[in-house]
Amino acid sequence: MKPLYRRLLIVGIAMGVVATSLIIGVGQTLFLQRSRIGNLVSGAYWIYHGGDSPNTIYGMSLDLARTVQSWLPKGTASSAVAVDYGRSIRIGPEFYQSNVVGTDFTFLQFFELEVEGRFFTEEEQETRKRVCAVTSDIYELFGSDLKFITIGDAEFEVVGVVRGEMYRQGAMPLDYSTNSVFLPIEVYYSDIQNEDSLAGLVAEIAVLAPELTKGDLQRVLSANLSSLENAPSLKVLQWGEADRTELVRVLLALTAIFLVAFVVFLLAGLNIVQIASASVYDRHRVFGLKAALGAAPGDIVKEVSQEILGCALQGGYLGVVVAGIVNTLLNHYVGKYWAAFNMVTALAGVVLALVVGWITSLIPARKAAMIDPVKALREER
Amino acid sequence: MAVKHVFLALLAKQPMHGYELKNAFEEIAAGSWPLNFGQVYQTLNRLERDGFIESFEVVQEDKPDKKVYQITEDGRDHLKEWLQQDDHWNLFFDEQALRLMALPLVDSALSGEILKGYRNFILRVIAGLTKMLEEEKDTTSTYYALLERNILRAEADLTWINRMIERWERHA
Amino acid sequence: MLELNGISKVYGQGASQVEALRDVDLNISPGEFVAVMGTSGCGKTTLLNIIGCLDTATSGIYTLQGKDVSRLSLKDKARVRNKTFGFVFQAFNLLAEYTVLENVTLPLRYSGVPKRRWKEQGLGVLERLGIADLSSRYPDQLSGGQQQRVAIARALVNDPEIIIADEPTGNLDTGTGREIVSVLCDLVEKQKKIVILATHDGAVASRAQRLLQMVDGRIIDDSTVPTGAVSFSHPAE
Numbered sequence: 171m172k173p174l175y176r177r178l179l180i181v182g183i184a185m186g187v188v189a190t191s192l193i194i195g196v197g198q199t200l201f202l203q204r205s206r207i208g209n210l211v212s213g214a215y216w217i218y219h220g221g222d223s224p225n226t227i228y229g230m231s232l233d234l235a236r237t238v239q240s241w242l243p244k245g246t247a248s249s250a251v252a253v254d255y256g257r258s259i260r261i262g263p264e265f266y267q268s269n270v271v272g273t274d275f276t277f278l279q280f281f282e283l284e285v286e287g288r289f290f291t292e293e294e295q296e297t298r299k300r301v302c303a304v305t306s307d308i309y310e311l312f313g314s315d316l317k318f319i320t321i322g323d324a325e326f327e328v329v330g331v332v333r334g335e336m337y338r339q340g341a342m343p344l345d346y347s348t349n350s351v352f353l354p355i356e357v358y359y360s361d362i363q364n365e366d367s368l369a370g371l372v373a374e375i376a377v378l379a380p381e382l383t384k385g386d387l388q389r390v391l392s393a394n395l396s397s398l399e400n401a402p403s404l405k406v407l408q409w410g411e412a413d414r415t416e417l418v419r420v421l422l423a424l425t426a427i428f429l430v431a432f433v434v435f436l437l438a439g440l441n442i443v444q445i446a447s448a449s450v451y452d453r454h455r456v457f458g459l460k461a462a463l464g465a466a467p468g469d470i471v472k473e474v475s476q477e478i479l480g481c482a483l484q485g486g487y488l489g490v491v492v493a494g495i496v497n498t499l500l501n502h503y504v505g506k507y508w509a510a511f512n513m514v515t516a517l518a519g520v521v522l523a524l525v526v527g528w529i530t531s532l533i534p535a536r537k538a539a540m541i542d543p544v545k546a547l548r549e550e551r
Numbered sequence: 552m553a554v555k556h557v558f559l560a561l562l563a564k565q566p567m568h569g570y571e572l573k574n575a576f577e578e579i580a581a582g583s584w585p586l587n588f589g590q591v592y593q594t595l596n597r598l599e600r601d602g603f604i605e606s607f608e609v610v611q612e613d614k615p616d617k618k619v620y621q622i623t624e625d626g627r628d629h630l631k632e633w634l635q636q637d638d639h640w641n642l643f644f645d646e647q648a649l650r651l652m653a654l655p656l657v658d659s660a661l662s663g664e665i666l667k668g669y670r671n672f673i674l675r676v677i678a679g680l681t682k683m684l685e686e687e688k689d690t691t692s693t694y695y696a697l698l699e700r701n702i703l704r705a706e707a708d709l710t711w712i713n714r715m716i717e718r719w720e721r722h723a
Numbered sequence: 724m725l726e727l728n729g730i731s732k733v734y735g736q737g738a739s740q741v742e743a744l745r746d747v748d749l750n751i752s753p754g755e756f757v758a759v760m761g762t763s764g765c766g767k768t769t770l771l772n773i774i775g776c777l778d779t780a781t782s783g784i785y786t787l788q789g790k791d792v793s794r795l796s797l798k799d800k801a802r803v804r805n806k807t808f809g810f811v812f813q814a815f816n817l818l819a820e821y822t823v824l825e826n827v828t829l830p831l832r833y834s835g836v837p838k839r840r841w842k843e844q845g846l847g848v849l850e851r852l853g854i855a856d857l858s859s860r861y862p863d864q865l866s867g868g869q870q871q872r873v874a875i876a877r878a879l880v881n882d883p884e885i886i887i888a889d890e891p892t893g894n895l896d897t898g899t900g901r902e903i904v905s906v907l908c909d910l911v912e913k914q915k916k917i918v919i920l921a922t923h924d925g926a927v928a929s930r931a932q933r934l935l936q937m938v939d940g941r942i943i944d945d946s947t948v949p950t951g952a953v954s955f956s957h958p959a960e
Contacts, residue, residue: 459816461878462777464805464833466798544778549814553958602854624926646951656733667786670936678929683902702926709925710762717762 173451173475179481180488182445185524187519188496192431194498194515196424213380214280214409215387218373219402230402230440232359236367237293238375240402241394247378249274250355252371254362259351261312266306269350270321272358272371278332280376287330295354300361302353303330305346306461319351326353327369384408428482434536442526446534447476457538458546465540474535475528486520493519554586555594559622566621569595581687581694597618603629647708657700659720663719670712677705724917725774726750730783732769732815732940743769743941753884754915756908758922758948760932765919766940767887773921775887776800788884797945805834809878813890815870817862817877823849824858827877834881846874852906867946868899875906886910888920892927904930 171179217238219230230238235250242248250310257268259522275292278285290301302319309316319326331481332352346352355372359365379387387406395401450457457470465473494516554576560565561575573591577584600603604627608616622630643649648667654662684698732744745768751757759767772778775787776792778801787926793802809830819824836844843865849855852872859901862870869893878886885905892900904927910916911932922928929948936944 181791204785212849266750455816456818460829460833463803463830464881466801468798469801469833544772544811547812547814558901580957583955667936667939667944667946671946672953674929675924675949675951675953678950679955681901681926681929684897706925710923713760713762716943717765717935717938721943722944 171481172452173447175445175452176481178371179206179445179449179478180223181436181440182441182487183485183523183527184271184489184492186435187486188493189435190522191493191515191519192427192488192496193435195500196431199424200421200428210275213378213382215379215384216407216409217375217377217387217391218405218407220368220405221403226374228402229369229391230372230374231354231402232268232367234364234402235372235375238391238394241390242377242379243325243382245379245381247276247279249275249276249280249376250372251353251371251374251376252358253346254358257321257362261308261316261318266311267307267349269346270358270362271346271350271352272355272362273352274355277352277376279310279378281334283332285330285332287328289330289332290354293404298354298360300324300326300353301329301333302326302327302351303350304461305348306333307348307349307429321351321362323356323393326351348411373493380456398518416431439530442530443533445532446474449476450534450538454538454541455546456518457541458543462542464544470541471535471537474538475531478531478534479524479527482523482531483520486523489523490516490519554590555598556633558594558598559603559626559633562622563618563627563630566619568609568619572620577592578696579693580701581692583616583694583697588698596624600630602626653685660718663716663723666712666716666719670709670716673705673709673712678687680705724751724788726751726784727774728784728786728788728807730773732766732773732778733781742940744773747940747942748781749935749942749945751919752915754911755806755917755933756911756931757917757919757933757935758923758928759919759935759937760928761937765874765937765939766771767937769799769940771887771919771921772938774860774885776803777810803866805830805881807883807885809875809881809883809886811871811874811878811886811888811891815862815867815874815894817870817873819862822859822861823854823865823873825879826862826873828875829857830881836881844880845876850874851879852876866899867895868902871895871903872906873897875903879910883916885917885919890922891920891923894923897926900924900927940958 188234193449219234220226221228232250232252239248239250254270255268256267257267259270265345275290278289285303287303289303290299294301302321304316316328319328334347353362356367359367359369359371363369363371365371377387382390385405391404391406395404457465460470460473461467554709557579558572560573567575569588569591572595573586573588576586585630595604595606599606599620602623604620604622606618606620609619610616650665650669654665657665680702682701686696687695689695689700727749730744730747730749731742734741747770747771756953759770761767769778773780776787776795777800783793784791787803787807792800795803797827799868804938805913817823818829821829824842824845826921827849828841831841831844846858849858850946852875854869854872854876857865857869857873862873864911865873874891875886876936889905891907892903895903907920907928911918918931922932928934931948934944934946
């Protein structure tokens, strides 16, 4: 096979492999993340004081939070939430870093949680009792020795262990599922942050309003906000929304890559068949001669296939290397959403190249084998 | 008398006597054309009569006087003229041409045989000539060129006779 | 060894049909040197192709070494070609990208001979033709005569019984052509092979023993090549 054809074939197959790896990667990602887009939880919202981007949270005062909560119609459950990440707490003689979360007693309703023991009660919240609940991983570390936690100067009695998924497909990338201590928000303000209720520590207000749409809630807010001086910009997000926007943006980009890769894949496929056929046509005198000398159709098919498979293998190696680079780049930019590229995928790439090589060699190989030696040799040089 | 012009050519190079002339001629023909003295002297006489050559006696000490011939100016002119090609080609240059004319007058089966016979003859001619060519080592000699010419003519004739056979076959 | 009975070959269909061979009967035995003559288009090449199993007759029976090979599959034809025939073409048809040795051993690739024997067999046949020293050269480095010798070596490498040559001296000068024909003569005399040769050249044809003349797809003459001296004369006689 002429060196030019050989190189074109190798490049063609490499392109095909890269395109396929992208198609598989993107396809996988789209498929996995697709289920997350759908999850708009109806009737569950976050109200927060924020900027235009879904991730910009300014925080509101407890006062304002309570005011907003008073606007909510009857039958609506809500909880103000304030978080301190990576706060040093003491358990027994040991120090530990965890999230300290100030909430209302209603907090449990918002997630499907199991509690061993109990969460703090309305009464305990009203009387500003120093009680808390912890997530299961903290409990597992300390076991039944865990009775009291000291945060700063204050000592809290542990009354319950909470287990369950608390990751919210919501406004902020806040996850309380692990490494968290929950206590009444007023106590959070006074005993842990030593702030008064005007400090803007409230990150958000969680709302469960099954009868209301997002629009309804927004109207309620704006109706009431207009009567306030210096009305802050309050945003309402449905659970699943913010994450969704960002996700959608990424997924659209990936879909674009998918389509491009698909087109490249098709072109690569055509290219391979073209090159293989051209390479055979170019040499049809040679094949005619070989047939004349006694090469059976099977012999020629084998020869052509072997040539093409040789190129396919090289193309496979090249393709895998390039796909690896492309994947690393994509990982860098899209990171958390990207599907893995590893030894298995690499091996699959080489195998794919060989399969593609074999399939595309079938037609040209057959054509070569069918060359009539009489006709081929008759032509003048 | 066909040899006379070649004699003139030989004498144009240098004067010779009869014996030398005969040898020179036979050497060029490489033995394919032996001459006898009768022919030689007949030709020389003719040439002398026509004024193309002249002779003189050379006195030899121990041997009888020999007659040496040399070319004249007229001779040279005549030779030059003869060496130039004229615009003349004999359509009936050999016996086969005449036989060709007789062929249609013969019945079909016989004419087919005759054609094949001629083909076989030509093949033998070619075989013979080729052998002679192989034996001639000097590829620059006149004889070699002569043989080549004959072979090519014979090959041409072979192509022709094959066509004749083809035509006869189609007709039959 | 080979026998053709009523062999015909027709190309094309309907109005544009061409009868390349018509009802040909032919019998050739080992040790025969057969020359085929005829004007262009008479069917010489088609006859050679059919004998050599490169092409299939449209009707008639072709018996080769006792077996009917008239209508074999492509695969079987290839096997027969490989084992029984050696081909020499006018255009040499050597592969430019292979060395002389690789060219010569090409038929061995398809013959089931194990690879380790190829070099030895190839050099053997090159030696018999006196060109073993050319084994690692490439065809474009050789003269016409040398190339044709390589082609003959290739035709002989599997020791076939029948050599088919289509105008083998067409691209060679007279002297070299003669040498090549001598090689072929040798094969017939010494090894009792069959050589079937198509030619325009009278000098080549005259060295065969048997002459076939073809016109319009038929053999119209099948006779011994005439021998016997011709007397060469000159005008004075």
